[in-house]
Amino acid sequence: MHVRSFQLADYRPVTSLLETVLSEDCYELTMKAFGRQLSWDSELVLVAEEEDKVIGMIIGTIDNNRGYYYRVAVDPDYRKQGVGKELTRLLRQRFEQRNVTKIMVTADEHNEQILPFYESIGYASNDFFRSFQKLSIVAG
Structure with missing residues (x-):
């Protein structure tokens, strides 16, 4: 698997x-x-590929020195193989390179079911930015 910036x-x-x-x-x-x-910043959209096939992606954003994991998606055939974990790890590196002060997970009604994934890689419930309204991402 190879992870890179969106093209x-x-x-x-x-x-x-x-x-x-x-x-x-x-x-x-x-x-x-x-x-x-x-x-705003395509470097915060990462794509995972396997043999030239897109198997996962993550969208991140930065707002007021806070990094947010907005949405992660993994092809069902490649789940439970570390794709999501690697996408979040590499996006975290990009956040850290930009000196964000805190990394949050955007939690809305569409991704509540994925929050246990984030907990399994070390995020706690106080790291979840709960937004049950239409999310408006602001560039940082």
Whole structure:
């Protein structure tokens, strides 16, 4: 597995992955945030690939010196193989390189079920930014 920054050629495979793993409402919300983040700072959108196939992605953002994991998605055929863990680890490195003061996990009604994953890699409930309204990501 190789993890790297998002590239324009990844757009179709990433959107296909998101369509596969997210609900319709979550997909629409995520695509809006995805577009905003790409226009602000594409280095905080990472893609995992295996043999030239996109198998996972993560969207992060920075706001007021805080890094946020916004959405992580992994192809169902590659789950439980460390893809999500590696994506979050490498995004954390990028946050740390930018001297963020705290890293948070964005928790909304669409990703409550993934919070145990974040707990399993060391995040606690006080690291969850709970947003049950429409999320508006602000560039930092």
